[in-house]
Amino acid sequence: MRAVRAWxxxxxxxxxxxxxxxxxxxxxxxxxxxxxxxxxxxAPEYLNAQRAFAVILVATYVxxxxxxxxxxxVVLAAMLTLLPYYMDTFERGLIFNxxxxxxxxxxxxxxxxxxxxxxxxxxxxxxxxxxxxALLAAPGYGGGFDTGISFWIVLLWAGLLAGLVGVAxxxxxxxxxxxxxxxVTLGFGEIIRIMLNNEDASGLIGRHVSDxxxxxGPVGIFSIPHPSxxxxxxxxxxxxxxxxxxxxxxxxxxxxxxxxSRVGRAWEAIREDEDVAxxxxxxxxxxxxxxxxxxxxxxxxxxxxxxxxxxAVFPKNFDVNVSINVLAVVIIGxxxxxxxxxxxxxxxxxxxxxxxxxxxxxxFIHLDNLGADYRLVIYGAALVTVMVLRPEGLLxxxxxxxxxxxxxxxxxxxxx
Amino acid sequence: MxxxxxxxxxxxxxxxxxxxxxxxxxxxxGVLRMINFAHGELFMMGAFTGYYTLNGFEQHSNLNDSAxxxxxxxxxxxxxAVAVVLAVIMERVAYRPLRRAPRLAPLISxxxxxxxxxxxxxxVTDAQAQxxxxxxxxxxxxxxxxxxxxxxxxxxSLSVAFLVLLYVFIQRTKAGMxxxxxxxxxxxxALMGINVDRTIVSAFAAGAALAGASGVVxxxxxxxxxxxxxxxxxxxxxxxAVLGGIGSVPGAVAGGYFLGISESLSTKxxxxxxxxxxxxVLLVGALTLRPWGIFGKREDKxx
Numbered sequence: 001m002r003a004v005r006a007w008x009x010x011x012x013x014x015x016x017x018x019x020x021x022x023x024x025x026x027x028x029x030x031x032x033x034x035x036x037x038x039x040x041x042x043a044p045e046y047l048n049a050q051r052a053f054a055v056i057l058v059a060t061y062v063x064x065x066x067x068x069x070x071x072x073x074v075v076l077a078a079m080l081t082l083l084p085y086y087m088d089t090f091e092r093g094l095i096f097n098x099x100x101x102x103x104x105x106x107x108x109x110x111x112x113x114x115x116x117x118x119x120x121x122x123x124x125x126x127x128x129x130x131x132x133x134a135l136l137a138a139p140g141y142g143g144g145f146d147t148g149i150s151f152w153i154v155l156l157w158a159g160l161l162a163g164l165v166g167v168a169x170x171x172x173x174x175x176x177x178x179x180x181x182x183x184v185t186l187g188f189g190e191i192i193r194i195m196l197n198n199e200d201a202s203g204l205i206g207r208h209v210s211d212x213x214x215x216x217g218p219v220g221i222f223s224i225p226h227p228s229x230x231x232x233x234x235x236x237x238x239x240x241x242x243x244x245x246x247x248x249x250x251x252x253x254x255x256x257x258x259x260x261s262r263v264g265r266a267w268e269a270i271r272e273d274e275d276v277a278x279x280x281x282x283x284x285x286x287x288x289x290x291x292x293x294x295x296x297x298x299x300x301x302x303x304x305x306x307x308x309x310x311x312a313v314f315p316k317n318f319d320v321n322v323s324i325n326v327l328a329v330v331i332i333g334x335x336x337x338x339x340x341x342x343x344x345x346x347x348x349x350x351x352x353x354x355x356x357x358x359x360x361x362x363x364f365i366h367l368d369n370l371g372a373d374y375r376l377v378i379y380g381a382a383l384v385t386v387m388v389l390r391p392e393g394l395l396x397x398x399x400x401x402x403x404x405x406x407x408x409x410x411x412x413x414x415x416x
Numbered sequence: 417m418x419x420x421x422x423x424x425x426x427x428x429x430x431x432x433x434x435x436x437x438x439x440x441x442x443x444x445x446g447v448l449r450m451i452n453f454a455h456g457e458l459f460m461m462g463a464f465t466g467y468y469t470l471n472g473f474e475q476h477s478n479l480n481d482s483a484x485x486x487x488x489x490x491x492x493x494x495x496x497a498v499a500v501v502l503a504v505i506m507e508r509v510a511y512r513p514l515r516r517a518p519r520l521a522p523l524i525s526x527x528x529x530x531x532x533x534x535x536x537x538x539x540v541t542d543a544q545a546q547x548x549x550x551x552x553x554x555x556x557x558x559x560x561x562x563x564x565x566x567x568x569x570x571x572x573s574l575s576v577a578f579l580v581l582l583y584v585f586i587q588r589t590k591a592g593m594x595x596x597x598x599x600x601x602x603x604x605x606a607l608m609g610i611n612v613d614r615t616i617v618s619a620f621a622a623g624a625a626l627a628g629a630s631g632v633v634x635x636x637x638x639x640x641x642x643x644x645x646x647x648x649x650x651x652x653x654x655x656x657a658v659l660g661g662i663g664s665v666p667g668a669v670a671g672g673y674f675l676g677i678s679e680s681l682s683t684k685x686x687x688x689x690x691x692x693x694x695x696x697v698l699l700v701g702a703l704t705l706r707p708w709g710i711f712g713k714r715e716d717k718x719x
Contacts, residue, residue: 172700175707176703177519178519180703183651183654184700187696187700190692191696194690324531331524373539379528380528380531380534381528383524383525384510385528387510387521391514391517391518391521404518
């Protein structure tokens with residue numbers, strides 16, 4: 001009994017706010033999830049997808065949570081690579097999406113988690129990459145220019161172009177803080193979508209390419225060819241999943257290395273207090289633009305793979321919900337932490353798909369198709385809940401957790 | 417020439433709506449230094465309340481035909497009430513716990529509320545636009561090519577009425593003075609005996625009442641209600657508030673009308689589909705060149 005009380009007091013000391021919130025998380029971590037894993041394995045009457053997903057989630061979480069850095073990463077890599085072979089078609093499409101959003105989350109994490117710039121228009125970079133590949137690779141009847149450019153080269157170019165777009169979007173918002181930055185970036189994302197949708201976009205630029213303008217308007221661009229690797233055509237979600245997976249690891253590795261460098265320290269300084277950082281000589285302009293550029297590049301690369309997998313792009317694919325999804329993945333998963341982003345992607349993208357047909361019947365409340373229809377409702381509620389109860393996210397980096405808890409600690413000290 | 421006049425009138429109409437919504441943003445920003453991302457959704461909820469009210473009257477009585485003034489008045493009042501209740505709950509659940517948290521937290525919380533409300537209504541309406549019953553008398557005035565329908569006049573004048581009402585509230589009532597005090601210096605206001613929490617709630621409520629009422633009338637004006645009808649107007653109203661100087665009541669008004677009219681007039685120049693772009697461009701321009709807006713004052717940076 002004393003041990004339980006001591007544990008609870010320790011929680012209360014370390015986390016401000018109601019004690020039952022971190023207690024619930026700790027309970028979940030040490031009791032709930034293992035229980036779920038055991039149940040999932042011993043009770044095979046669960047649907048295949050749900051069971052597999054639950055086991056994967058648990059195993060991944062356990063691995064991510066451990067501090068065995070290199071070993072953990074290798075085990076994780078092995079698990080993730082073998083994953084598709086245990087899954088059916090539906091699940092394969094699912095893990096592609098999860099992996100894609102992980103990649104996007106890693107990119108946005110650089111902007112939001114590392115540099116502390118709240119970007120709500122991330123879809124703009126994603127769209128840049130997608131449309132670049134679509135325009136270059138699709139045949140004329142699909143709306144593209146039918147150059148024979150290889151997928152891999154476009155990847156590089158998309159990274160560069162998206163990075164430039166990131167800088168272009170970053171320059172006007174350099175002086176803005178928090179709330180304004182969010183709305184302006186949101187506006188940028190919307191502008192990109194509107195311009196993609198409008199067939200007269202080419203008229204504005206002054207060139208007339210076809211009846212539908214450059215971007216083909218709402219009709220979209222289709223028949224995008226599959227990429228090929230050493231004469232092997234990569235079609236379908238699985239092969240491209242591996243591409244995305246490789247991209248995730250590369251991006252995570254790169255971002256992690258950058259974080260440990262001067263740039264990362266500059267970002268941390270800017271995130272904590274931009275004015276003080278500037279006053280001690282940190283070139284805030286350079287590092288903020290760098291954050292935008294890197295995040296945007298990753299987004300653009302994700303866009304290219306998305307276009308390749310879908311073989312068609314429509315402006316509708318790039319609306320504000322994408323930005324919000326990626327933001328939710330980063331925030332709820334854990335800001336500033338790669339592992340948190342991956343967990344966030346699994347929870348927010350994977351789980352709703354798995355629970356697609358899940359129904360709830362409580363008293364007079366009858367909700368069908370929880371995953372499909374109510375996904376965004378739950379997202380919204382989840383965002384609020386996470387912010388109020390655990391603003392650093394589910395798997396935060398220790399730094400961010402400390403930052404948030406410190407703010408709460410100051411408040412509680414001021415109150416007494 | 418006629419066309420310009422028509423566009424001007426259209427612009428002033430929507431500008432009035434923007435101004436009323438912008439006031440809500442500005443009030444909340446004044447007392448909390450925070451942008452209530454979900455404010456546009458209060459507007460949307462007001463519109464839906466109006467729809468359900470008028471629809472209810474339509475289906476269960478003939479008051480819509482015999483006493484439209486009554487049904488419309490009830491709809492507006494209910495719209496205000498619902499918006500106020502939602503705003504109070506919002507403040508209590510999503511914003512108050514985060515009052516001293518780092519800036520990112522209440523912002524994301526607000527985004528979450530916005531997503532939540534929008535998608536709840538999306539589910540409730542099954543993604544179908546809800547069409548209002550015809551309550552307002554049709555017809556209007558015609559001056560050559562310029563048309564001025566009755567509903568448009570109603571919307572125009574109601575917006576002005578709301579603005580005046582709010583001005584009186586802020587300047588002449590005790591609650592309004594409390595809001596002004598908390599907006600200027602929260603701690604000193606507390607020292608002066610003002611209940612800061614209650615004042616913040618009243619600021620939320622006032623802004624919400626305006627947004628909700630405006631939503632009802634706007635819904636009648638465009639004759640339908642959809643779950644995302646508050647999203648873009650919300651962003652534009654925020655732009656208006658920034659243009660006029662966030663935190664400044666006359667600024668919100670000026671910004672609202674300025675944005676509405678510019679937007680409307682610009683459609684003649686660059687085409688209707690780019691209307692939304694105008695607002696964003698103005699926003700970026702304003703924030704880059706003159707972030708404190710028309711009526712604001714330079715805010716000092718604090719280290």
